[in-house]
C-alpha cells in the first residue's frame with residue numbers, strides 16, 4: 021500500500037517505521053562528512069576578473085535593492101552540477117546546487133561587509149521526493165546528500181537586526197527560515213552552523229535561533 | 245427556529261471574494277443551529293449556492309434598486325426574523341450607516357467621516373504612521389514633484405476605495421480620469437507606496453468594546469494581492485491596546501479590518517481601513533478566533549460553541565458545486581461585451597457594487613459636490629517675481645503662440661550650480677550645461693557667465709558652444725555618436741566618453757591629444773538602458789577591464805560616466821543607482837589597473853529638485869565617491885532641465901471657450917508643436933485676463949485643448965478655468981524652456997518653402 025507518497029492518516033511519518041528522531045540521527049551520521057562548497061581560483065587572470073565582477077555586482081545590487089538582493093536566484097537556477105567549482109566557471113554556469121548558491125551568497129554578503137556563516141541543514145520530506153532527487157543527481161554523484169526521507173541543504177546565517185540571535189536565509193527558495201515548519205513535509209529537522217569564533221554570529225560557541233539556544237559547529241536537532 | 249438568525253450580505257466568492265461565505269461558515273461553527281440568510285444582488289454570487297445558508301435572498305443589482313425601498317425591505321426582514329444584519333462591503337455598510345438600526349451591526353455614520361482617507365486622524369491614536377500624501381487638486385506641478393520626490397512609488401486613491409498604482413504622469417492623469425468617472429468631483433489623493441510586509445488585522449467590536457482581533461500572515465496571494473493561504477497570528481500588545489482605544493473612542497460596532505504594512509525598520513504604516521470583516525475571516529475561525537461569533541454573542545447575549553483551533557494555517561480551495569435550482573444563473577453576456585470598466589470591484593463582483601458607489605458618491609450622487617458653476621475655484625498663490633516677469637513680457641503686442649525668455653528666473657538654476665561648485669567638497673565639482681536641452685544662445689552665455697562648462701553630444705554642438713565662448717578644453721563630449729576629432733580641427737577636448745566598446749577602441753587608437761580624459765559611459769546598473777557599456781556578465785566585464793588596461797594610451801586620464809534621469813527615477817533611486825555605479829567603477833578600476841580620475845554623474849533633475857539635491861545629497865555623494873574612488877579629481881554633473889526648464893514660458897491666447905456636461909474646455913492657439921511633451925509632464929498654467937488679473941489654474945476638471953486636429957493635442961487638464969475667462973485672454977504655460985523648446989516643430993501653419 022505504501023507507494024512512497026505521503027499518506028494523510030495519523031501515525032504515518034514517512035520514515036518507514038523508524039521514529040522521526042531516530043531517522044534524523046541516522047541522517048546526521050550519513051551526512052556529517054559533507055562540507056560546504058569552496059569556490060576556488062585558477063592562478064591566472066580568469067578567476068580574478070570573474071570574482072571581482074561577482075563582488076561588484078553584489079555591492080551594486082545591494083545599493084539598489086538592499087538585503088538580501090534577489091539577483092543570485094534570478095541568475096542561477098537550482099540543479100545538479102559537478103564539483104569542484106572555479107570562479108571563472110561558476111559565473112558562466114546557468115545551474116548550480118544549493119551548496120554553491122550558499123557559497124555565492126556568503127561571498128556576496130562578505131562583499132558588503134555583512135557577517136555571514138554557512139548553515140548546513142537536514143530537511144524532512146518523504147521517500148518519493150528523496151527517490152526523485154536521487155534520480156536527478158544520478159550523473160552528479162547520486163544520493164550522497166540524501167538519507168531516508170531527509171535531504172541535506174545549505175543556507176546562510178546572518179545577523180538578526182534588533183535581536184541577539186541569527187536569521188537563516190535560504191538562498192535557494194529566497195526566504196528566511198524562521199517561519200518554516202519544524203514538522204511535516206518540507207520541515208527543518210536539524211541545523212549546523214559553521215562559524216569562526218571571530219565572526220560575532222556565535223559568541224561563546226552558541227547562537228540563538230527561533231528562541232532555541234544552539235551549539236555552533238555542531239548538529240542541533242530542531243524537529244518538533 | 246434557532247435563536248440566532250442573521251442576514252449576511254455579499255456572498256460572492258471568486259479570486260477577490262467578499263466575506264459573506266466566510267461569515268456564514270464562522271457563524272455555523274459558533275452557532276450550529278443558527279438560521280442564516282445569504283443576501284446578494286445576483287444569482288451569480290457563488291457563495292449563495294453553498295450549504296451554509298438556510299435561505300437565500302437575491303435582490304436586483306445595485307444599479308437597478310430603489311435604495312430607500314431596499315433599506316425598508318432589509319429592516320422589515322430583520323424585524324420579521326428578529327435577527328441581525330452583517331453587511332459584507334464597505335459601501336453597503338456606508339450606505340446603511342446613514343440611517344442606523346440597532347440590529348445592523350455596523351459602525352455609525354460619524355465613524356466613516358472621522359476615519360476618512362487618508363486616515364490622519366486614525367494615525368493619531370494607533371501606533372501607526374500614514375504614508376505621505378498630497379491632494380490631486382494641489383496643482384499639477386506640485387503633484388508631479390511629490391511623485392518625483394517619492395521615486396514614482398505612489399498610488400492614486402479615491403475617497404473611500406479604489407487605488408491605482410501609477411508610474412508616470414500619464415498614469416496619474418489616467419487614474420484621475422478613472423476616479424472622476426466613478427466618484428465625480430471628490431477629493432482624490434496621491435500617496436507614497438510603502439515597501440514591506442503586509443499585516444492584516446481583523447477585529448470585532450460592540451458598542452465601543454473590543455471583542456477580539458486576529459492577524460493574518462499571508463503565504464500565498466492572488467494576482468490582485470488577495471490572501472489565498474496564510475497563518476493566523478496575534479497582534480502585538482501595543483497594537484492591541486491601541487485598537488481597543490480606537491474602538492472605544494469611535495464607539496465601534498461591527499467587524500473591521502486594518503491593512504498595515506510593516507517596513508524594514510519595523511514601522512507600521514496604515515494603508516487601508518475596512519468597515520466590515522475581511523474575506524479571510526473564516527481563516528481566523530479555523531485558527532481558533534471566531535470573531536463573527538463573538539460579535540453576535542455580544543449583541544444577542546447567546547454564547548457560541550467555544551472555538552477550536554483546527555490549524556493556525558489555512559488555505560482556500562476552488563470547488564465546483566451545484567447551482568440552486570431556485571436561483572439559476574442568468575444568460576451568458578454577449579460576446580462583444582466590453583470589460584473596460586474603471587473599477588477593480590467590477591471585474592470580481594457580479595452584484596454591481598460600482599453602481600452603488602456611483603449612486604452614493606458619483607457625479608449624480610447625493611454626496612457629490614455641487615455642479616461646476618457653483619463650485620468656488622481654489623485660489624493658488626502666484627509667485628510675485630513670476631507675476632512681475634509675466635506682466636513685463638506679455639502684452640497686446642505679443643504675437644502668440646510665443647516662447648518668452650524670463651532672464652531673472654533663468655538665472656536661479658545657474659546660480660545654484662555655481663554655488664555648488666564653490667562648496668567645500670573633498671573633490672572638485674564641475675557643473676556642465678547640457679547644451680542639447682536648450683542650445684539658446686542666451687542660456688549658453690548665462691551658463692558660461694556662471695562658470696559652467698559645456699556638455700555636448702555632437703561636434704555641431706561643440707562648435708556652437710565654442711562660438712559662444714566655451715573652449716573645447718572645457719567641453720565634455722558624450723556619445724552615442726562616436727567622436728570624429730577632425731570635425732573639431734584637432735583641438736583637445738576636456739573629456740570624451742565612449743558609448744560603446746567599439747567607440748572606446750577608436751578613441752584609444754588615436755592616442756593622446758583627443759581629450760585630456762578618455763572614458764566610457766557605463767550602462768545604468770540593471771535598468772535595461774540602451775546606453776553605455778554593459779557589465780552584466782563576467783565575460784563582458786573582463787573584456788572591458790582588459791580594454792582599459794591594454795589599450796588606453798599612457799598619459800591620458802581615465803573617466804567613467806553614467807546617466808539616469810532623476811526626474812524619472814526619483815532622487816532616492818537615483819542616489820542608489822549612483823552608488824551602484826560607483827561600486828561597478830571601483831571594481832573596474834581594480835580589474836583594469838587604471839585609476840579613475842573623472843566621474844560624470846549625468847543629470848536629469850527637475851528645476852524644483854535640483855536645489856534640494858545639491859544641498860541635501862550631493863556633498864554626501866561626493867564624499868562617498870572620494871572614499872570609494874580615491875583617484876577621482878573631478879566629479880561632473882550635467883544639469884540641463886534643472887537650470888533651463890523655467891527659463892521660458894509659452895504664451896498662448898484663448899480662441900474659444902466651450903462648456904460640456906460639467907466641465908469647461910478652452911481651445912488655445914498653441915499646440916503640441918510648441919509643447920511637444922505636454923502629455924509627459926505637467927507645468928503651471930496661468931490665465932492673464934485682459935484686465936490684468938493673473939490666476940494660477942489648479943484644482944478642477946477643466947481642460948485646455950491645442951489648436952490642431954490631433955486627438956492627443958491636449959495641453960493641460962485638471963484645471964478650474966474661472967468664469968471670467970474670455971476669448972483673447974492669455975494662457976501662460978511654465979516649464980517651457982527645456983526640451984519643450986529644443987524639440988519644438990512646425991505643424992499646422994501652412995506649406996513649406998523648400
Ligand SMILES: [Zn+2]
Pocket residue numbers: 061062066067068106107108109
Ligand atoms: Zn579561472
